[in-house]
Amino acid sequence: MASLSFFSFLILFLSAIAVSDGGSVGINYGRVADNLPPPDKVVQLLKSQGVAKVKIFDSDSAVLTALANSGISVVVCLPNEQLASVAKDQSFSDGWVQANIAKYYPATKIEAIAIGNEVIAENITDTTKFVVPAMKTIQASLVKLKLDSNIKVSSPVAISCLGNSYPASAGSFKTDQVQSTIIPMLDFLRETGSYLMVNVYPFFAYKDNSKTISLDYSLFKDNPGVVDSGNGLRYKSLFEAQVDAVYAAMSALTYDDLKLVVTETGWPSAGDAAEVGASQENAAAYNGNLVRRVLTGNGTPLRPNDPLNVYIFALFNENQKPGPTSERNYGLFYPNEQRVYNIPLSQKGLNGNQSPPASNVNQTAPVNNWGGVSKATSGQTWCMASPNAEAEELQEGLDYACGEGGADCGPIQPNGACYNPNSLVAHASYAYNSYYQKKARVSGSCFFSGTAYVSTQPPCTYFFYPFILFTFKLIHSCSFSCLGFAAFGNCQFPTGY
Known part of the structure; x- marks a missing residue:
């Protein structure tokens, strides 16, 4: 499997803006x-x-x-x-x-x-x-x-x-x-x-x-x-x-x-x-x-x-x-x-839709770093694997989703459209999301022993091409306008919507 470091960075960004029930x-x-x-x-x-x-x-x-x-x-x-x-x-x-x-x-x-x-x-x-x-x-x-x-x-x-x-x-x-x-x-x-x-x-x-x-x-x-x-x-x-x-x-x-x-x-x-x-x-x-x-x-x-x-x-x-x-x-x-x-x-x-209090003066800025609080949009949701999870736990979740869970894991097999990026987190994310969408996104269907989270932002295509300059400016300006599916490398994440 490929190194998790780069993909982990990307998932950390997505997890910072993900919310679920x-x-x-x-x-x-x-x-x-x-x-x-x-x-x-x-x-x-x-x-x-x-x-x-x-x-x-x-x-x-x-x-x-x-x-x-x-x-x-x-x-x-x-x-x-x-x-x-x-x-x-x-x-x-x-x-x-x-x-x-x-x-x-x-x-x-x-x-x-x-x-x-x-x-x-x-x-x-x-x-x-x-x-x-x-x-x-x-x-x-x-x-x-x-x-x-x-x-x-x-x-x-x-x-x-x-x-x-x-x-x-x-x-x-x-x-x-x-x-x-x-x-x-x-x-x-x-x-x-x-x-x-x-x-x-x-x-x-x-x-x-x-x-x-x-x-x-x-x-x-x-x-x-x-x-x-x-x-x-x-x-x-x-x-x-x-x-x-x-x-x-x-x-x-x-x-x-x-x-x-x-x-x-x-x-x-x-x-x-x-x-x-x-x-x-x-x-x-x-x-x-x-x-x-x-x-x-x-x-x-x-x-x-x-x-x-x-x-x-x-x-x-x-x-x-x-x-x-x-x-x-x-x-x-x-x-x-x-x-x-x-x-x-x-x-x-x-979700960034809350009314402000009676007055906003003398406030400090909200925490918006990797360990802090970030805004997220509402609407479609995807189930993603956490890069912080242990590899053994991710593998167990992946095996369950592709086996007993009935997820469509054909695209992450060798030569499949979603085989790349070839990492455990990427493959688990695809399998988890397939299972999640199959279950109609019901509460508890994106858990996998704590190795998954629900994201309200789709994985963005731009994140997965090595020739892109990955600066914070680019990441924050990346468009999340994926219609009907989320682009993930060269594959498409179904949304079920």
Whole structure:
């Protein structure tokens, strides 16, 4: 097979502008500030950015009222200080659900109740013992009102509740919490069909270990990846490794069937001198690449078929939050609704069709390098092989597509119209796309164990002729006007359209 280096460069370009159906991106709407816009203005801002999910840290009446009939789903929170009262008194729980949930539902699309926030964390506290009992009383209240089938109950845990998180395959919960809290909580989630909420912040790991953890690895940028010594999986981002450490911890306790949602993740745009990595550039890269990663389809290496669902922290910079400077600088927007930096927050935004916020001044440029966020057009789609995939995995995918998958692989045989470029990635791309089009481009038909991605831009003929001068100017000006097919070398990629 020919060298992958040149073709890999080309596919990297295409992958930077490819999007597909994937997980969901929501935003945490915190309000520890004295200068934020009123809730109705916030709802307008969320809708203008295509944000369909939001999480709040209480059950504020003004916020829930503003969200009514907006189409935005919301996760509300039972504050930590109320856990004991709810856990000890079913009637108190009934009253809380009636006043804070039933009063607004269904006009306000409440989809889940978070019982506290990071009560389950590194250390056991006096409040920890109330988490699961509070979950049970709230669930019982929902059952009484016949709301339990539509509203889930869970509790956001801090990733510090893991006793071990490296390598990801060795993830495990802290032993002193397993029997008293973790197993009862996981049992409840399984019994009620709910999911684990977990807060994941690669920033903290990088800040404390910047000499050993790659910044590119932390920001979802192009990097060699880290191979898990326990299962051989290659991780291209710290975020995915941390998420899989939680999955591994659940698996170790035989809760492989449970799903999880990342209820908080983010990166600060400013910090104190000791907060290594806190900057606008890094925040834009992390959150922008996170959005693109989540919305392009695949799950984590350990759970590739489970889409990633995340809530970015946070919507605004909150000027009254205590602690280091970073705590007041996680926001995507300033209180005047201007962007702190420019990133897409939805599929529409990735496609370049998102409305601008109320004001665009004082914005930094969006990240548009190989490891960053790029625009893409909508319309026809193609399934392409990833140049970052292991050759053995690509070969397995190619063999499946051409064999059991029923793809038309005649053109990539010797002397076939699509034999050149003669590389594993090129041949796999043709086979993957043939299979994808044959399956009518249904969700999940462009996966191949995580070695494929959906591109909204066709492979351009100009990329595959060695006498062309491949400058960035040429690449950015290359026309993608392939009608009915995508030209790929001397062959034509069917689109099925």
